[in-house]
Amino acid sequence: MLRFSQRCESLKSSSIMEISAKAAELKLQGFDVISLAAGEPDFNTPIEIQNAATKAMADGITKYTPAPGFLTLRQAVADHVTRENDFPVEPSEVVITCGAKHALYTAIQCLVNPGEAVLVPTPAWVSYGAIVELAGGYIIPLPLLEEDGFRPNVERWKGMALPSNVRGIILNSPNNPTGAVYSRDDLMKLVSWALSRDLWIISDEIYEKITYDQLRHVSVASLGPEVKGRTVTVSGFSKSHCMTGWRLGWTITEKDLAQKISAFTSQSISHVTSFAQMGALTAARMGHGVVDKMVSEFDARRQYVASRLDKWSGDVAYTMPHGAFYFFVNCSKLLSRKGVNDVQMCRDLLANQHIGLVPGASFGSSGYVRLSYATSMENLHRALDRFEDYLRT
Ligand SMILES: Cc1ncc(COP(=O)(O)O)c(C=O)c1O
Numbered sequence: 001m002l003r004f005s006q007r008c009e010s011l012k013s014s015s016i017m018e019i020s021a022k023a024a025e026l027k028l029q030g031f032d033v034i035s036l037a038a039g040e041p042d043f044n045t046p047i048e049i050q051n052a053a054t055k056a057m058a059d060g061i062t063k064y065t066p067a068p069g070f071l072t073l074r075q076a077v078a079d080h081v082t083r084e085n086d087f088p089v090e091p092s093e094v095v096i097t098c099g100a101k102h103a104l105y106t107a108i109q110c111l112v113n114p115g116e117a118v119l120v121p122t123p124a125w126v127s128y129g130a131i132v133e134l135a136g137g138y139i140i141p142l143p144l145l146e147e148d149g150f151r152p153n154v155e156r157w158k159g160m161a162l163p164s165n166v167r168g169i170i171l172n173s174p175n176n177p178t179g180a181v182y183s184r185d186d187l188m189k190l191v192s193w194a195l196s197r198d199l200w201i202i203s204d205e206i207y208e209k210i211t212y213d214q215l216r217h218v219s220v221a222s223l224g225p226e227v228k229g230r231t232v233t234v235s236g237f238s239k240s241h242c243m244t245g246w247r248l249g250w251t252i253t254e255k256d257l258a259q260k261i262s263a264f265t266s267q268s269i270s271h272v273t274s275f276a277q278m279g280a281l282t283a284a285r286m287g288h289g290v291v292d293k294m295v296s297e298f299d300a301r302r303q304y305v306a307s308r309l310d311k312w313s314g315d316v317a318y319t320m321p322h323g324a325f326y327f328f329v330n331c332s333k334l335l336s337r338k339g340v341n342d343v344q345m346c347r348d349l350l351a352n353q354h355i356g357l358v359p360g361a362s363f364g365s366s367g368y369v370r371l372s373y374a375t376s377m378e379n380l381h382r383a384l385d386r387f388e389d390y391l392r393t
Helices: 015-028 047-058 071-085 099-111 127-134 154-158 184-196 255-268 274-285 289-310 332-338 342-353 377-392
Strands: 094-097 117-122 138-143 166-172 200-204 231-236 249-252 326-330 368-372
Touching: 015 342, 047 274, 071 094, 071 231, 071 249, 071 274, 094 099, 094 255, 099 127, 099 166, 099 200, 099 231, 099 249, 099 255, 117 127, 127 138, 138 154, 154 184, 166 184, 249 255, 289 326, 289 377, 332 342, 342 368, 342 377
Parallel strands: 117 138, 117 166, 166 200, 200 231
Antiparallel strands: 094 249, 231 249, 326 368
């Protein structure tokens, strides 16, 4: 029998990537599968960014780069965040990482010892647990409730008995999978509780540019210098500039931790691809036009999905998402009517209706499914017709 390291024994691939792969496999077999499982915009990377990377290659920017990224890019990201996120950033606080996922991975590797805990408001993105476990730590879920609009309610957590070895908390607003956007007030309460427990705050802000209903994203680090000093801000252009495949994101944190994250990067991936960094440099300097256009298209789709879900209120319920591109649909009535759980239902829907959805169990909340509207209006139309057929059977 093959023996793996203990660290890898219970390691599984991301369930979302698995569902997307299964949907792609069925498509290859000739089935007309519509995936509402995607965690990425369906638009291509803006042409200016593509051109910048192509030009960089032609200009010979194809060699090793500094581990934390080109200084010009770190300066451009620092300027971009200072301008748009209401807190001052210096290039020495920025490390360019291989996507927001790798940003989270390196930050956790640098902060969490084996046996230590990290708090994760749940439902939560599928990879936080694995990332913490790969550092030898474990997560403690903190409940986010539908009746609170899936926004953090610290009062609910204050009575929980937490161990003394908690190192930090991972926050994610706008949120995947719920689409909740935390207000300044939510964050102030949460952060003052976290700081009183001497926790690090790892703030995953990858969906920061995708908000609706005039809501503006609030960066945790903008709440003041003391908060900034205990926060790792994680973000990137993957979602805002349709650059998921480029594998480029960043951490922003105080200089000593930034140096450790940079050292970790240099000893693992070396650095992010040279010409991808040049594409990102263009993204950091671009205006808002492309992002605004994409967000207004997402908004139209969001309204459309809501209008369809409203018709099935006997079976499903939802809280209107204010950010990202997901609905987290409460299917408990439907599931009990059908006598299945969310995982079985998603399996059935893929096999029979050929629509891909992600079960809530993947995010730590059974009874729900995550529906991504990062696909064309026509696909949404057809997929929701098929879902309606499933409801009728
Ligand atoms: C909440 C959240 N954080 C991080 C990531 C990873 O982003 P990236 O593609 O930049 O690694 C995702 C991707 O789906 C996500 O949903």
